[in-house]
Amino acid sequence: MSVVSRTVPAIPVRTSTDTWAVIVALLTAPEHAARADLNAIADTAALLIAEEYTRDAPIVVLPAVGDRIRIYTVHGPAAIDDEDPAALATWPLTTPGWKVSLPCGVDDIDEIRAALAPYSFAEVRDTTEGVTVGVAASAPHGTGSISINYDELERP
Numbered sequence: 001m002s003v004v005s006r007t008v009p010a011i012p013v014r015t016s017t018d019t020w021a022v023i024v025a026l027l028t029a030p031e032h033a034a035r036a037d038l039n040a041i042a043d044t045a046a047l048l049i050a051e052e053y054t055r056d057a058p059i060v061v062l063p064a065v066g067d068r069i070r071i072y073t074v075h076g077p078a079a080i081d082d083e084d085p086a087a088l089a090t091w092p093l094t095t096p097g098w099k100v101s102l103p104c105g106v107d108d109i110d111e112i113r114a115a116l117a118p119y120s121f122a123e124v125r126d127t128t129e130g131v132t133v134g135v136a137a138s139a140p141h142g143t144g145s146i147s148i149n150y151d152e153l154e155r156p
Contacts, residue, residue, distance in 0.1 A: 006026060019046070024038045048104055053103045061101075
């Protein structure tokens with residue numbers, strides 16, 4: 001599985017709500033059911049963007065089919081100099097079974113988990129932890145889970 005990454009300029013270029021709208025537009029076709037699902041969690045996602053959790057830890061999108069997507073936000077003066085992200089090659093959330101993992105600080109994680117509890121497609125994770133995702137049973141190496149330690153990826 002490949003990983004595609006995008007960076008979205010946030011505050012002060014646009015509000016956190018508008019930043020989430022740009023992210024949703026990257027991931028879904030207009031009028032698609034996935035867009036309505038992502039819009040249902042817009043307030044919670046915007047809060048995480050405003051707190052800048054998405055600056056250091058990505059929003060991770062796990063499509064049912066296709067490449068994993070990491071989305072970071074850029075804040076402050078760096079956001080002013082950054083460009084809007086390039087479109088993805090396809091709409092990654094057209095096939096049911098996709099998930100989105102949102103980063104959150106440990107101080108807010110319980111409240112955010114409670115807010116996202118009604119949405120089976122959304123999870124929240126501590127920004128200091130990697131993303132853990134179950135591997136499909138049809139995977140060549142059987143079943144299990146994958147844990148990504150982002151600190152290890154940054155080591156020389």
